[in-house]
Amino acid sequence: MCLDGFKMSRPGSSLDERGVSQNGDPDPGGRLSVFTNTQSGAVSPETRLLSAFKRDTQACKVYLAGREYYSEEGNTFALRLVGKIKQQLSADPTLHPEYPPPLGLAEFTRRATEVALGKSSRAIVENRVLGVQTPGFTAAVRLGAELLKHWYDVCAAWCGPVYLSSPCDDSLAGVFQAAGIQDIREYYYWDDRRRDVCLEKLLEDLERAPERSVVVLPASGHYPTGADLSQNQWPAITQLITRRRLFPFFLLPAQALCYGDLERDAWPVQYCASQGMELLCAQSFSHCFGLYGEAVGHLLCVFKQNSLRLSVQSQADKIVRSLWARPPAGGAHVVATVLSNPAHAVEWQGEVKRIVERCMLIRDILRERLRLLGAPGCWDHLTQQAGLYCCTGLNGEQVDFLTKRRHVYLLPDGCLNISAINGRNLDYVAESIHLALTTSL
Incomplete structure (x- = not known):
């Protein structure tokens, strides 16, 4: 028996290529997901780069597209004072979770x-x-x-x-x-x-x-x-x-x-x-x-x-x-x-200044390495910029060369995180940039 307004699907009915059963039911048994027609979002350049870097098996690979501050050891940096304050706050009996x-x-x-x-x-x-x-x-x-x-x-x-x-x-x-x-x-x-x-x-x-x-x-x-x-x-x-x-x-x-x-x-x-x-x-x-x-x-x-x-x-x-x-x-x-807290603020500012000084030192050394290698062009812009990020001025073809031939990953527009360069990889990065400027793909 079939009630008015309702369709009964027969056991064993099959779906055609549109997901509709032979008796006209568009979703017999509730097989289709509400998310079926969801379109994939565009993957960001950073996500693509990081995925490619993780798949890269070369020991010399260098990732310069991150956003965090990296220490000389290549790790995201934790400020000593911040760790101390966290311990103090966790032990403070006047602070209650709310x-x-x-x-x-x-x-x-x-x-x-x-x-x-x-x-x-x-x-x-x-x-x-x-x-x-x-x-x-x-x-x-x-x-x-x-x-x-x-x-x-x-x-x-x-x-x-x-x-x-x-x-x-x-x-x-x-x-x-x-x-x-x-x-x-x-x-x-x-x-x-x-x-x-x-x-x-x-x-x-x-x-x-x-x-x-x-x-x-x-x-x-x-x-x-x-x-x-x-x-x-x-x-x-x-x-x-x-x-x-x-x-x-x-x-x-x-x-x-x-x-x-x-x-x-x-x-x-x-x-x-x-x-x-x-x-x-x-x-x-x-x-x-x-x-x-x-x-x-x-x-x-x-x-x-x-x-x-x-x-x-x-x-x-x-x-x-x-x-x-x-x-x-x-x-x-x-x-x-x-x-x-004025004392904390002074200690914190001292740690931050050391971070800034290290980034500026990396810029100075990288500029000098490129000059000694004879890299075409002037590289003074490296030290005229400030902060964590740096635009090298490399074009898309040169960035591709760095990725494919030297396993050095930076953003498609030639920008990179300067703190990700350290004593272990600086010479390799400088040599790679020089080669990207003087070698065609």
């Missing part, structure tokens, strides 16, 4: 705001600042993007595109698109010929940007090139942003690892805030504290009037509750403990 507030630990957000803007910042004194702890740097960018999308929705006049530097972290566009902002454009940043930032073309692109556009700007530690704008160049950019009514969104993904000082790395943010500009700034403390697995990020919002703070705070709270509910507390406790 959920932090949705917007994060108050002491952490206060200290993160201070190192971005400076303790004497007028914006802080006038209470025109909101800080939100996030589970990592990407989450800080995403929260900023969600706030921008909210402003687009409630204010028809504020709906311009988002401009990203070219090149930039290839995940950034996807973060903004996931928040519902689809109009993503690029502005000129790195010049392959000059092997430096091209301020003239950058200004030309921003001059053509529609009013109300959002400009995502590297404050320091630009990924993947390691090339930053100088303090002398920033006034021209801020004047254009103000005149063209653009909105700056700063990125600080590796704060303190360019100059060994949190506030100096954040100088562009402080300068813009001192000019009375509104801004967003995504920060990360994972690099400079070696807290890679603990996702310590922060989003900073600076307003023109303190009357705007509470409304934005309530909107941020609503967004956070729908994305990650509450940030992790462990890493934020460590950062807050170090930055709130």
Whole structure:
């Protein structure tokens, strides 16, 4: 017997090539998965490189495309002070396991705001600042993007595109698109010929940007090139942003690892805030504290009037509750403990300065090795860049040569992590770059 509205499949009925049974039932017995038609996402260049590196059986292979800071021994570096603070916190009887507030630990957000803007910042004194702890740097960018999308929705006049530097972290566009902002454009940043930032073309692109556009700007530690704008160049950019009514969104993904000082790395943010500009700034403390697995990020919002703070705070709270509910507390406790104790802060800064000095020494030695080998071109740009990342200026064919013939893995645009070079592999890397420049595939 068959009831009206229901189809009964006969035992043993078979499916045709479309997954439909001979009696017309599209899914007899519920055999098809709801995920059947899911399309595979594009694999990132970093993921492809790491997979290829792991499959490579050559003993001489070198991986230069990672994002962490690597020690001279080739391991991700753990700061001695951070380990000590973690032990102290684990033994503290006054600390109980509990959920932090949705917007994060108050002491952490206060200290993160201070190192971005400076303790004497007028914006802080006038209470025109909101800080939100996030589970990592990407989450800080995403929260900023969600706030921008909210402003687009409630204010028809504020709906311009988002401009990203070219090149930039290839995940950034996807973060903004996931928040519902689809109009993503690029502005000129790195010049392959000059092997430096091209301020003239950058200004030309921003001059053509529609009013109300959002400009995502590297404050320091630009990924993947390691090339930053100088303090002398920033006034021209801020004047254009103000005149063209653009909105700056700063990125600080590796704060303190360019100059060994949190506030100096954040100088562009402080300068813009001192000019009375509104801004967003995504920060990360994972690099400079070696807290890679603990996702310590922060989003900073600076307003023109303190009357705007509470409304934005309530909107941020609503967004956070729908994305990650509450940030992790462990890493934020460590950062807050170090930055709130002057003795700890001095010890921590000493460790960070040694990291920066080692990276600069590697740049110096690599440049000198290439000069002695007679590598074509000038390599001064290696020491003019700063932080963990470096753009060699090698083209795609030369990068392929390094990968296929020398088993040296760096990003497709010729950028690499300078800290991954050490005393054991530096000569091999220099020789490989020389060969890539003088040998055809």
